[in-house]
Amino acid sequence: MFEHLQDEILKTIVLLIIFLIIRSILKISIKKIGQKSSINDARIGLISRYSTFTLILIFLLFVSYIFGATLENLTLLFSSVFAVIGIGLFAIWSILSNITSGIIMFFSFxxxxxxxxxxxxxxxxxxxxxxxxxxxxxxxxxxxxxxxxxxxxxxxxxxxxxxxxxxxxxxxxxx
Structure with missing residues (x-):
């Protein structure tokens, strides 16, 4: 049934393992930076969730490429999605500004x-x-x-x- 996708599935599994390793290293690093800077656990958890979300988006991009999406298709998809999100989020720019500031404060406040x-x-x-x-x-x-x-x-x-x-x-x- 999935014989013709065997190569893609294997690549996806390897990619998943790599991303899980990267996520673990990133979470440990964020925790160490946070503890070294005496930052509370809630903020450390928040930054970890932001980084995990970003990694998931990157993972999905790579998986799409593995399963045959062309760079042009991915560019079109992501530019369309980001345009819609950008228009929607423009109305709530202060929320994004506060989230971005929260991330900056985590590392440099x-x-x-x-x-x-x-x-x-x-x-x-x-x-x-x-x-x-x-x-x-x-x-x-x-x-x-x-x-x-x-x-x-x-x-x-x-x-x-x-x-x-x-x-x-x-x-x-x-x-």
């Missing part, structure tokens, strides 16, 4: 959960302790107990200062 930061926003500056950093927003607990959700894309656009505990105590001595 110098602050972690538990740090007290000050966001230098000329319209409404904020100072509080980071309670959580999620895919779309950062949760900041203010001194008065209020919980503020601050969009990830804005946190990367504003100046942010780490408020040192010693500096707070020293600053209090001058008053």
């Amino acid at each position: 110098p602050y972690k959960v538990g740090d007290k930061i000050k966001i230098h926003d000329k319209d409404s500056p904020l100072e509080g302790i980071i309670e959580d950093i999620r895919a779309f927003q950062l949760h900041l607990r203010l001194d008065n107990g209020d919980l503020v959700t601050y969009p990830n894309n804005l946190i990367l656009q504003k100046a942010v200062t780490l408020v040192q505990k010693d500096a707070i105590e020293d600053f209090g001595d001058f008053h």
Whole structure:
């Protein structure tokens, strides 16, 4: 029944094994980077899911090629899909911006959960302790107990200062 597809099935199995190995290495690497940077497990899991989703798309592209799809067909398919997705997502660009910012923050944000930061926003500056950093927003607990959700894309656009505990105590001595 599948004799004429035997070669393609074998190539797909080999490709699947390679992708599973790559996925495992990637998940371990992301976990190590996250733990080294003191990033919470929820953010590490989120980045792992993003990378797995990307690998699945790449895997499907390769499998399509193995089963005979030409480069022209794949280009046409993906350009059409991305055009439709692009038009649909243009309306919700802030969500994509926040997700992208969340990924950037995972790898390069110098602050972690538990740090007290000050966001230098000329319209409404904020100072509080980071309670959580999620895919779309950062949760900041203010001194008065209020919980503020601050969009990830804005946190990367504003100046942010780490408020040192010693500096707070020293600053209090001058008053």
